[in-house]
Amino acid sequence: MTHQVLPTSRPALVADRTSRGRRQPLGGYRALKSLSKVLTYTVLTALSAISVFPLLFTLSNALKSNDQMYVMPPVWIPNPLMIEHTVTAWNALPFTLYTFNTLVITILSMAGHLLSGSLVAFGFSRLRGPGRDKLFALLLATMMLPGQVTIIPDYIMMKYLGWLDTFLPLIVPSFFGGGAFFIFLLRQFMLGISTELDDAARIDGCSSWRIYWSIVLPLIKPALGAVAIFAFVGNWNDFFYPLIFLNQQSKFTIALGLRLYQLQVFHTSFRTHSVQGLLGLSLVVLLPVVIVFFFAQKQFIQGITFTGLKG
Amino acid sequence: MAAISNETRQRTGKTSVLARREAIEMYICLAPWLIGVVVFTLGPMLASVVLSFMDWKLLKPPVWVGLDNFVSIFTSDPLFTKALVNTAYYTGFSVPLQLITAFLVAMLLNTRVRGLAIYRTIFYIPSVFSGVAVAIMWIWILHPNAGLLNQGLGILGIQGPNWLGNPQWAMPAMIIMSLWGGIGSPMVILLAGLQGVPQHLYEAAEVDGANGWHKLRHITLPMMSPVIFFSLVVGIVGSFQVFGASYILTGGGPNYATYTMVLKIYQNGFTQFRMGYATAQAWILFLILVTFTYLQFRLSRRWVYYETETVGKR
Numbered sequence: 001m002t003h004q005v006l007p008t009s010r011p012a013l014v015a016d017r018t019s020r021g022r023r024q025p026l027g028g029y030r031a032l033k034s035l036s037k038v039l040t041y042t043v044l045t046a047l048s049a050i051s052v053f054p055l056l057f058t059l060s061n062a063l064k065s066n067d068q069m070y071v072m073p074p075v076w077i078p079n080p081l082m083i084e085h086t087v088t089a090w091n092a093l094p095f096t097l098y099t100f101n102t103l104v105i106t107i108l109s110m111a112g113h114l115l116s117g118s119l120v121a122f123g124f125s126r127l128r129g130p131g132r133d134k135l136f137a138l139l140l141a142t143m144m145l146p147g148q149v150t151i152i153p154d155y156i157m158m159k160y161l162g163w164l165d166t167f168l169p170l171i172v173p174s175f176f177g178g179g180a181f182f183i184f185l186l187r188q189f190m191l192g193i194s195t196e197l198d199d200a201a202r203i204d205g206c207s208s209w210r211i212y213w214s215i216v217l218p219l220i221k222p223a224l225g226a227v228a229i230f231a232f233v234g235n236w237n238d239f240f241y242p243l244i245f246l247n248q249q250s251k252f253t254i255a256l257g258l259r260l261y262q263l264q265v266f267h268t269s270f271r272t273h274s275v276q277g278l279l280g281l282s283l284v285v286l287l288p289v290v291i292v293f294f295f296a297q298k299q300f301i302q303g304i305t306f307t308g309l310k311g
Numbered sequence: 312m313a314a315i316s317n318e319t320r321q322r323t324g325k326t327s328v329l330a331r332r333e334a335i336e337m338y339i340c341l342a343p344w345l346i347g348v349v350v351f352t353l354g355p356m357l358a359s360v361v362l363s364f365m366d367w368k369l370l371k372p373p374v375w376v377g378l379d380n381f382v383s384i385f386t387s388d389p390l391f392t393k394a395l396v397n398t399a400y401y402t403g404f405s406v407p408l409q410l411i412t413a414f415l416v417a418m419l420l421n422t423r424v425r426g427l428a429i430y431r432t433i434f435y436i437p438s439v440f441s442g443v444a445v446a447i448m449w450i451w452i453l454h455p456n457a458g459l460l461n462q463g464l465g466i467l468g469i470q471g472p473n474w475l476g477n478p479q480w481a482m483p484a485m486i487i488m489s490l491w492g493g494i495g496s497p498m499v500i501l502l503a504g505l506q507g508v509p510q511h512l513y514e515a516a517e518v519d520g521a522n523g524w525h526k527l528r529h530i531t532l533p534m535m536s537p538v539i540f541f542s543l544v545v546g547i548v549g550s551f552q553v554f555g556a557s558y559i560l561t562g563g564g565p566n567y568a569t570y571t572m573v574l575k576i577y578q579n580g581f582t583q584f585r586m587g588y589a590t591a592q593a594w595i596l597f598l599i600l601v602t603f604t605y606l607q608f609r610l611s612r613r614w615v616y617y618e619t620e621t622v623g624k625r
Contacts, residue, residue, distance in 0.1 A: 040419050047416060048433045054491060055436075057459040058448045070457050116343040123340025127333050135341065142352050144604060146552050148573055149597040152580050152590045153355035153362060156369075176347025183344060208336045237442035239555050244581055255443045259559065262447055279451055282444035293439045297432060300439070304496055305503040 055283075062086055062280035069275065082276070086284065089261065089277025097250065098257035105170045105242075105253060106235040112174030113182050113231040114224055120177050121186035122212045126198065136187075143180040147240070155244060169245040170238075174231070182227045185306065189223035190216060226303030229296050233289055254285050363591035369584045380591035391592065393567050394575040398551055400482060401571065405489040406546040410539065412490065413497035418531075420498075421505040431499065438495025446559035449488045450475070453560075460487070475561055478568035485556050485569055497542040504538035505531070536615040544607055548600055572596050 056076075061069065062085065064078040090096075124136055158169045177183055197219075198211050206215075217224070242253045252260065258281055265273045293300060338345075363380055367373035384391050416434060420427055437445075452459045453474040461471030474484035512530050521529070532539075554573040557563055563570035563578075576596070580589030 040422055040424060044419055044424065044430055048430065050491070051433050051437055054448060054452050054459060057452060061451060061457075072456075074457065074462055116347075119340050120344040123337045127337035127340060128330070129334030129337035132337060135345075138348065139344070142348060144548060144600070145352065145356075146548070146597060146600060148552060148576055148593045150352055150355035150359060151576075152586050152593065153358040154351060155581075156358075156586065157355065173347060173351050175343065176351065177344025178347060178351070208333075208340075212340075233439060237440070237444075239442045239558075244577075258443045258447065262443075262450075262559070275451065278447060282447040285444040286440050289439055290436075293436070301431070301435070301499055304499045 058279050058283055062276050062283055064276055066274075066276075083280075085274045085276035086280025089273065089281050090284070092273060092277070093257055093261055094250075095254065095257055095281070098252050098254040101167070101251060102236060102253040102255075105167050106232055108167075108171045109174040109178075109235050110228055110231040112171065112176075113179050113227055116175050116177045117179060117182040117186050117227060118217060118220065118224065119212065120183045121190055122216055124183070124187045125190035126195070126211070126216065127208065139180050139183060143184060151244065158245060164245060165247045165251055166245075167251070170235075170241055179227075179231065182231065185227060185303065186220060186223050188306065189220050193219050222299065222302065223306075225296065225299040226306070229292060229299050230303060232292060236289060258282060258285055359590045359593065362587050363594050365587040367586040369586055373587065376587070380588050381595075384588075384591060384595065390567065390570065390575060394570050394572045397482065397568070397570055398553065398572045401486060401489075401553055402547055402550040404483075405486045405493065406543065406550050408486070408490055409493040409546060410497055410542055413494045413542070414501055414539070416494065416498050417501040417505055420502055431502065434498055435495040437492045441492060442555055443559055445492060446488070446556055449484075449491075450560060453484050453488075476565060478564075478566045481561055481565060481568040485553075485560060488556060488560070489550070489553075493546075497546065500542060501535065501538055504535050508534045533616040537617055540607070540611050540615045544604060547603060547607075551596065551600055551603075 060076055060078060063081045063083065064075065065080065065082050068075050068078055124132065124139075154169070155164075158164050161168075163169050163172075193216070197215050201211050201215055237255065238253070239255045239259070242256050243259075246252060246256060249260070258278075261273065261281060262278060265275065265278050362373075364375060364377055365373045366376045366379070420430055424430065451457070453461075455461060455471070455473040455476065458471075458474075460474070464471040472480040474480045508531060512534070513526055516526050516530060552573050553571050554577065557569040557571050557574050558577075561569045563574050572592070573596070576589050576592050579585045579592065
């Protein structure tokens with residue numbers, strides 16, 4: 001198997017090396033090559049296992065019965081497979097409501113990021129005016145700013161606006177260019193698109209707004225996809241901001257609900273709580289992200305590569 | 312459009328009507344961000360400067376205390392130093408280990424392996440997960456008896472520690488967790504960078520008799536240095552803000568072994584409501600990050616190689 005993988009375009013090079021006095025016989029070189037191939041695949045397989053095992057381990061433990069949890073050596077495939085713990089856990093706290101809350105926040109915030117992000121990026125990449133480059137430098141600077149620096153004044157402001165314990169602090173900033181990173185990503189993408197179409201449209205009397213809406217937006221669909229996905233995953237997983245802005249349990253997001261369940265799980269007074277349930281819930285919370293990832297893997301990889309290489 | 316307004320400007324020598332209209336349109340486009348940056352970033356930043364010189368328990372009116380907050384942070388709050396050291400410890404191990412592992416994996420994947428896309432997906436999966444759910448998974452993975460990690464170590468004949476219960480091992484446990492989730496993104500970026508290194512450089516080096524180490528040292532690393540630099544800056548800034556992991560896994564314990572800066576800011580600000588004091592610490596965190604980033608950019612001139620730069624100079 002490994003011999004077939006050998007690069008076929010190399011014989012000239014091999015001959016070159018041996019003729020230069022390295023007394024290595026051709027067979028030895030080949031053996032070395034295939035050995036390194038074997039090694040490569042071994043390491044890659046081991047790393048794949050490390051990547052995946054924590055997930056399988058969690059899944060396996062979520063489905064175990066109480067007596068199988070601590071059995072040594074561990075049982076990998078539980079018998080019986082018990083989904084009951086997870087179902088009970090889901091109903092022990094209003095997780096359906098938490099999911100609904102999270103979806104409302106996630107979808108509205110995503111819409112905000114897409115609309116305002118693309119419009120601002122359009123301004124930064126397609127229109128010219130005084131002070132544009134300085135403002136862009138400001139945008140880059142805010143990208144580096146850790147949220148903790150402004151979180152306390154933000155909190156105080158939200159308190160005076162009466163927005164605490166509502167979804168507004170988690171949604172409204174995204175409509176005002178909240179994610180500097182997204183603006184940056186979209187702007188870079190727009191810069192990579194030729195302006196010929198814009199110019200033609202302008203000559204035909206098209207306004208900037210129509211160019212934005214009918215020409216540029218359709219062309220940057222891949223980047224919009226990446227932003228949508230990053231915004232979705234970011235909001236879905238977010239813990240810090242909901243923790244600070246939301247208080248009442250009826251307003252909780254799914255991440256806060258999971259944390260609440262975790263706090264209660266080791267108290268014996270909660271009969272409905274179990275470690276299996278906790279693990280099962282955490283997998284349920286991750287499930288939408290897994291689904292999004294498998295459907296939009298290309299955008300994920302492209303988005304990351306794009307910001308990493310062109311940044 | 313750009314070309315047109317340029318021409319117009321050259322011909323007339325002054326800003327044309329068209330250019331002015333374009334500038335107005337630009338500001339309309341930027342307006343959402345401009346409002347947002349003033350209301351949610353610059354304004355609060357300014358407010359937080361003032362706040363950091365105040366004693367404010369939120370329920371009582373604020374009192375101006377001058378530099379008192381900063382003085383007590385450094386003289387009478389041993390937990391701050393503890394949090395700072397912990398955060399540096401976490402960053403100092405987690406970021407280099409993430410980058411080195413990510414680089415090695417990317418190098419392996421770049422050797423024309425079969426099933427590249429599948430491996431890349433598998434290695435990337437952990438990094439789409441984050442937050443509470445992952446930390447909760449790891450509570451059980453790190454369990455002293457039933458946990459995956461100690462069972463794995465047991466197969467190798469090693470008796471694993473009580474990771475989260477032992478002050479010595481809690482932080483290493485957090486670093487291990489960060490490796491699981493933190494390799495994917497730099498790996499994808501580094502792999503794309505590796506694929507972009509022109510093949511002819513390696514071929515030329517091979518003709519000159521370069522071995523694998525020479526190629527790595529004199530072609531791969533210099534060509535990759537901007538990408539490595541980017542990952543390093545992003546990694547350090549991100550890891551200095553670690554919060555969820557220690558909040559969920561240990562709550563900062565045992566014995567404050569995993570107590571981080573942001574956890575401290577959070578507790579001072581949002582459980583004790585010492586707003587001024589928490590803000591002062593947030594500013595120190597910010598200044599540390601700015602200094603770090605600045606130093607990295609300074610140092611980067613020595614080791615980061617930008618291809619276009621040298622071309623431009625000649």
